[in-house]
Every structure is written in C-alpha cells, then in structure tokens.
C-alpha cells in the first residue's frame with residue numbers, strides 16, 4: 402500500500418515536472434519560399450511546430466492579417482496545413498492565388514514567424530512545341546531547336562529528343578558524341594552526311610507543375626546541302642550564346658558558337674569555340 406502511494410506520488414511529480422518545462426515554438430516543418438502550382442493539381446503547403454504548450458498555427462498575409470477559408474479555393478487545416486484545391490480557370494482569384502503568405506506558430510511562451518511564402522497558381526494552358534527543318538552543309542554540325550511558346554516557357558522544358566527511328570536522345574555532355582542535347586534544349590548533330598537527311602526529330606517537353614510530357618507538334622528534318630565552292634565560316638544564326646545553369650552552389654556559363662563552312666572549320670579539336678566559367682558562391 403505504501404509502495405503504491407509512493408509510486409503514485411512519483412508519477413504525479415513526474416507529470417508536474419513535464420508540465421513545467423514550457424518551451425516556445427520551434428518549426429518542425431517550415432514552408433518553402435516559393436510554391437508554384439497548377440490549377441489542375443492544387444497544392445498543400447505544410448507548416449508544423451513543436452513547443453510546450455503545443456503551439457497554435459495560423460496563416461497570415463504580408464500585412465499581418467490572418468488568412469481564413471475561401472470555399473473551394475483555400476482552406477486552413479487544424480494541423481497547420483494551408484490547402485489550395487484544384488480549381489476552374491474562371492475561379493482564379495488573385496488575392497488567393499497570387500499572394501505572399503507566412504505561417505505563424507504561437508503559444509504562451511512566444512511566437513515565431515516563417516519566411517515569406519510566395520504562392521502562385523498557374524492556369525493550365527494548352528500549348529504546342531515546334532521543331533523546324535534546318536539546312537546544313539555536309540560535314541558540318543546541325544542545330545535543331547525546340548520552340549516553346551513564351552506563355553509557358555517558365556514551366557516547360559525540353560526533356561529529350563526523339564528520332565523518327567524511335568531513338569531517344571537525353572541530356573549529355575559528351576562533346577565528342579554525334580548527338581548532343583545541350584542544357585538549353587538544343588539538339589546538336591555532328592558531322593552530318595547524306596544519311597542524316599532520312600531521319601526526323603521531335604522534342605519531348607515536360608511541364609514542371611503538372612508533370613505532363615508531350616512531343617512537339619511538328620518534326621524537324623535536316624536538309625543536307627552539298628558545298629558549292631567554298632563558304633566562309635559563318636556562325637549559325639542565333640545559336641551563338643551564353644547558357645547559364647543555376648544551381649544551389651553557384652552557376653556555370655557555357656559559351657558556344659557552332660559555325661558552318663566548307664571546308665569544315667579548321668578548329669578540328671572541337672566543333673565549338675567554347676568557354677566555361679563557373680562561380681561557386
């Protein structure tokens with residue numbers, strides 16, 4: 402009996418001690434800085450925090466006012482998640498779908514404010530990518546481009562190229578291979594001969610928000626021309642450019658300038674004049 406009461410007292414003390422270790426809120430899941438989503442997918446923005454007592458989570462706008470539910474368009478869940486269900490194009494509302502939010506966790510010991518969360522909903526629009534045929538002098542490098550309409554170019558990227566014989570060409574950086582898919586999405590075909598005129602090429606694009614992939618509406622072919630006399634080296638129109646690749650650690654620049662001429666350009670070590678600069682920030 403005595404032992405049992407002692408245990409009871411100890412348990413009670415233990416519970417009391419737990420209650421007393423109060424702690425201000427700390428984020429377990431802090432939402433990201435940017436949330437882009439498609440109207441066909443919707444989005445869930447997670448926010449959770451621990452603390453003693455368990456913190457309450459609310460969402461606020463940039464001006465600090467609390468965010469509430471908007472039927473069918475925005476919902477604040479009890480677990481702290483902010484939900485944007487899929488919606489029809491005509492239900493788009495700027496103050497809901499293009500807004501800066503922040504998550505606020507609060508208990509008796511204090512409150513914490515997340516980073517700004519830039520929410521942007523994008524109404525899915527039908528698009529078609531196109532590839533056009535290119536003229537190239539035998540022995541030179543052909544450059545095929547995948548033209549993506551500018552209204553989707555923030556979200557749509559080339560994923561691969563597909564030849565009419567079913568071959569898939571993925572991104573690679575082997576500058577010596579016959580086929581090269583550059584970070585810009587261009588397909589370079591080296592040392593073209595008459596046999597290269599029998600194939601056509603389509604680009605395959607991917608939408609970052611919906612995950613949808615599709616083939617270009619048109620196919621590009623190489624039209625191989627025979628050199629007539631000699632042609633001074635000429636940079637292929639519009640293809641000489643700087644490409645930048647962003648990454649968390651910095652970015653790199655690749656400068657390329659494929660040229661066409663006959664005889665084939667004399668810088669035989671490579672088909673580009675190339676410069677690569679990397680900054681690790």
Ligand SMILES: *[C@@H]1O[C@H](CO)[C@@H](O)[C@H](O)[C@H]1NC(C)=O
Nearest residue numbers: 440441487488489490524525
């Ligand atoms: C999103 O918008 C597109 C374009 O108007 C529409 O076709 C699609 O049905 C919408 N998605 C939903 C879930 O309503």
